[in-house]
Amino acid sequence: METNNLKSLDGGTINSAINENVNDFTRVMNQVDNNIEKTEMRTEDMQPDKNGKDKNGQTAETQVLTPGNSHVEKGEEEYCFPTVEELLCREREDILSLRRLPYTDIDYATYNWSVTQGCFKLSPGCKHCYAQVIAENQSKRSDTRRFKDGFKPGFNEGLLYTPLHDTRKGIVFVSPLGDFGHADITDEQRRAAIEVIQADETKVFLILTKRPETLVQLFENIPVPSNCLLGVSVESEAYLSRMDTLRKIASDNLVVSFAPLLGGMKDINFDRFVWVLIEGEATRPMGNARMVRTEWIQSIIEQAESAPIPPAIYVKQLGNNVDGMVKSKAQHGYLVKGVSYRQYPQVIRTILKNTDEELEKMNMQQKKDKEMKKERSTTKKTTTAGTGTEAEALSHVIPLSKVVKEGAKKGKVNNLYGTWVVEGEVTVIAGDTNAGKSSVTYQMGLDAASGKNTLGFPAPVKPVVDEVVYIDTELSITQLGQRFGGITISDRMKYIDATAWDLEKILSEIETIAKEWNKKKVLFILDSITVAATGSITAKVAKELMKRLKLICGRYNVTVITLMHTRKRDKSKPIEMQDLAGSAKL
Known part of the structure; x- marks a missing residue:
């Protein structure tokens, strides 16, 4: 096997390939850091023309490499896994995404890893899919590359090694904008992602799917990594069979997500399930949200607590429509009859060496950091004073007349x-x-x-x-x-x-x-x-x-x-x- 190329998915072979890729990744990223001021990481500066020259007529420092024979065969089709240097020849957006996992808006997780994306609606829970809305909105933008095919399922090869370069610990939500178990994602691609999870000892990875049969097939011949939690989404009693299907996998770290919860459920079998996630539906506009009843949530909690081995329970949100009362999800909150259920399973607490309170604080802090970063970004965009680094340094200096005008709109002090x-x-x-x-x-x-x-x-x-x-x-x-x-x-x-x-x-x-x-x-x-x-x-x-x-x-x-x-x-x-x-x- 050539260095840096994922040619095979056999046992330890891919692990050595991953290590090679990580080492090469660090080497190339250090080179990028050293040259970042000169190149500014712009695509037009990095991509050579047919004569190997950049836009200034100089010989390009980084050449576009051909995949060579780096591939996994599947019948008459073949999938080429890129080398790290190939990935670094892409646009600035892709390069930066290689370096760190983005924070997630999901309360019970810390980061997102969009190694796959896209899906097709399968059951009633998919009706108001937030991921599809995001994809459709971004596909209309002329500058987007990620959702150029809309919400069509696909494998993001450029993000495959990101967790290995990001040394921060936390809970990683896998494929938040798609279904990791979708049939259009090949087992080879899924297996490559699982091997990356296996190699990352600093994080816990959570995979949720509405198609557990594909995960059963995937793990017939390979073990489930100890830091990987496998879960199914179940919106109503009619789909409890997904839990039975997932139980066919040889793992004691199973998860069920009742999201969005659309009906009451009886006789739930929580055998080998260590985490129960519950949330009511939240939509835009919020009047479209389907109702969740408090008694449905309470029933699931009581059944989980009375299980032979009670799983951890995490109520993320009650949603927009609770017992027929429509409000914002923030107003409804996440308390069930005044009680907070924000528990993490023992496997997560053991690997990350944190208590429930510490994990919740860590995840909430990521959300605060993300909100503050977004606010700073908005301030920079609306500031007109100066240009370049000057504008960034003085982004907090704004005209007093603008502040007074905004204050006047808010009326008198009450x-x-x-x-x-x-x-x-x-x-x-x-x-x-x-x-x-x-x-x-x-x-x-x-x-x-x-x-x-x-x-x-x-x-x-x-x-x-x-x-x-x-x-x-x-x-x-x-x-x-x-x-x-x-x-x-x-x-x-x-x-x-x-x-x-x-x-x-x-x-x-x-x-x-x-x-x-x-x-x-x-x-x-x-x-x-x-x-x-x-x-x-x-x-x-x-x-x-x-x-x-x-x-x-x-x-x-x-x-x-x-x-x-x-x-x-x-x-x-x-x-x-x-x-x-x-x-x-x-």
Whole structure:
């Protein structure tokens, strides 16, 4: 076998070929990095003409190589696996994609690996296929190459070795814009991808398909890599047989994805399934989404939890249409009757050496990084000051007139209660112990949720918030019942028992809720920071607290009222700033 060419898929032969490709990949990429300023990685600079010259008339440093006899035979057809140097002769978009796996928008995964793409609709779950919409939209662009054939299934040879060059750990979702098990993808191509998975010890790979029979055929003669999870998508009870088909594969790391969940299911056999993924349908426009019932989700969870070996359960989203109520997927969130199911199977925790909480934090951080990168990209595109590197360096410098104009469009600042609780800001209410701060603030929350004016302050005449979240660090449920039992409480008023939480846990919870309800107007009442804080409220603690709260308010446009006790003082005199702990920073 010639160096760098995948000529055979026999046992260790392909592994040595992969190693050769990785070594050659690193060598060539280092060469590219050294020349990147000169070439700028442009296709016209890299591709030689028929005389071997580039556009400047110079001899091209990188020549287009012919595939030679690098191929896998399949009857009368043959498929040529490219060498790394061949791949580097392609367009800039392809070259950059070789270097790192892109982040995914899928909550339970970290990266995407689009080694295959495209599909044809097979069952009702495919009706609103998001991948097809993306493909069709991109195929209309004149500058696209990836979806030039629309959503026709295909193998992306240029991305075959990407995971091996990307040394970051994480969960990789395989073929997010297609079905890895589609018949138009050959077993040779699938097997090449599996060998890459086998060679990558830093990641866990997740493959989902609606065509498990092709995976059964693929793994008849080759083992399933220990870091590879095989899964099927099941949208309704009529397709539970896909789980039985997948069970024919000799693997104990099977996954089932009930997505989109379109009906209730009984007698589910979870034998050898280690992960259950659940999500309701989300569409654009959201009114097209088919309904998911909470009882369907709850039934699956109960069956999974009662299995002889209970699988991990991950509810990604409830979708747009929950029990007939249509909202954004962010508004519906992912909590099932107030409970979060975001569990990862033991195989993932073992390989990646992370807990459920650490994996969730890692995956969510990737989404934040992606969103921030997208925001920076948008800012660069809309900035007109300077050109080239100057424009990039000064992308944050924009005309004040533009900012003022945008601000004017948003109208006046809204007062949520009286003239001192302002929408999108933090309000601190301080007073002596037992002065009635909790009672007054609790009633303010009820007024903001219901539109009443119980206290007589200048107040809303209609509900001005969608949700009020009362975070209690002091009172027991019995005390709450005694204190507020005779008051009519709006359904908009929510309660969190934070009596056992520290300040960091509370701030984290506020940010989580604010993110999930990012389309809603939310008022948080924290009663109180004095009790929640470990130790005294020093100036340093107060500064960090206000910084965090203001950041959350600004990022998610939520409002926070927080209560604070005064220090021991002479109560015959009015409260002064010096009576407040950390007052200068507050």
